[in-house]
Amino acid sequence: MSKPEILLETGTNEFEILEFFINEETIDNKEIGGNYFGMNVAKVVEVIESPNLESKNYSVNPCFLGTIPLRDVVLPVIDLSIWLGMDRVKHRYENIIVTQFSNSIQGFLVSGVVEIQRLNWNELIPPGNFIRSMDTKSIIGMVDKGDHFIQLLDLEHIVSDLNPESIEELWKTEVKADQNYKTLVVEDSPTIRKMLEKNLKKSNFQVNMTNNGAEAEKYLENLKAQAKAENKTATDFLDIVICDIEMPLVDGFTLTKKIKEDTELQDLPVILYSSIITNELRHKGESVGADFQVSKPDMNQMAEMAIKLIEGQ
Numbered sequence: 001m002s003k004p005e006i007l008l009e010t011g012t013n014e015f016e017i018l019e020f021f022i023n024e025e026t027i028d029n030k031e032i033g034g035n036y037f038g039m040n041v042a043k044v045v046e047v048i049e050s051p052n053l054e055s056k057n058y059s060v061n062p063c064f065l066g067t068i069p070l071r072d073v074v075l076p077v078i079d080l081s082i083w084l085g086m087d088r089v090k091h092r093y094e095n096i097i098v099t100q101f102s103n104s105i106q107g108f109l110v111s112g113v114v115e116i117q118r119l120n121w122n123e124l125i126p127p128g129n130f131i132r133s134m135d136t137k138s139i140i141g142m143v144d145k146g147d148h149f150i151q152l153l154d155l156e157h158i159v160s161d162l163n164p165e166s167i168e169e170l171w172k173t174e175v176k177a178d179q180n181y182k183t184l185v186v187e188d189s190p191t192i193r194k195m196l197e198k199n200l201k202k203s204n205f206q207v208n209m210t211n212n213g214a215e216a217e218k219y220l221e222n223l224k225a226q227a228k229a230e231n232k233t234a235t236d237f238l239d240i241v242i243c244d245i246e247m248p249l250v251d252g253f254t255l256t257k258k259i260k261e262d263t264e265l266q267d268l269p270v271i272l273y274s275s276i277i278t279n280e281l282r283h284k285g286e287s288v289g290a291d292f293q294v295s296k297p298d299m300n301q302m303a304e305m306a307i308k309l310i311e312g313q
Contacts, residue, residue: 036114140152177303184220
């Protein structure tokens with residue numbers, strides 16, 4: 001199964017996921033299904049049959065199953081069930097979902113694949129008390145399909161947790177603004193939020209955070225009300241918006257479009273970022289008025305570009 005062409009209209013708040021499942025074993029050795037998960041199709045390269053890998057006793061992390069050759073690539077494989085704390089029932093025919101994002105390629109072992117689902121971001125329920133606390137950092141949110149729930153995974157968190165040094169090195173920046181600029185960061189992943197906040201503060205930014213586009217909309221509406229009450233403009237309170245593209249409730253494209261169509265906010269520079277900025281995504285970002293777009297492997301450019309946009313360079 002190869003990755004299909006993604007054809008989604010910009011600003012419609014739609015996205016596509018690959019739905020898959022993990023069969024779990026109970027204490028009394030009974031097999032149960034119903035553990036459905038999803039990952040963004042934009043990060044999926046293909047789905048292949050698993051060569052029946054076993055966890056290596058000498059592995060630093062029990063999730064790591066070793067590597068397999070995939071054409072001209074040596075593919076590291078992660079057992080997703082171990083990461084999620086599940087006791088997977090092993091079958092002869094299982095799948096590896098090959099993914100590529102944040103300058104890395106890896107495979108995730110799962111029980112099987114269901115289908116590609118086209119969804120609206122407002123269908124994604126942010127994680128809350130209904131998800132086990134041990135899983136909340138790995139789960140972006142849930143989708144209610146009526147007869148079952150799909151849990152959407154935060155793949156960046158999983159990979160960065162397995163290899164934190166490489167991510168920290170990737171995002172290093174030595175840039176520092178001459179004055180304290182105010183930024184709104186819109187990001188649903190706790191891992192990425194933490195790293196962005198750390199790097200921007202180091203570069204002399206005052207950082208305000210929201211978890212998704214819907215929260216950002218409320219934040220900006222409150223900002224407009226404050227500006228009106230004090231006879232000021234929104235840009236007196238905020239210098240730039242830095243926003244993930246893929247988020248629950250309201251995505252980055254939709255949020256950017258609303259900002260640029262709002263006469264009180266349209267002068268705010270907006271930086272969009274994603275795991276991979278393809279030509280298609282770049283075109284979509286330009287069509288909604290994004291001032292700059294960057295992929296997560298190049299996030300070390302974030303502070304420098306934000307300063308340039310604010311200062312009109």
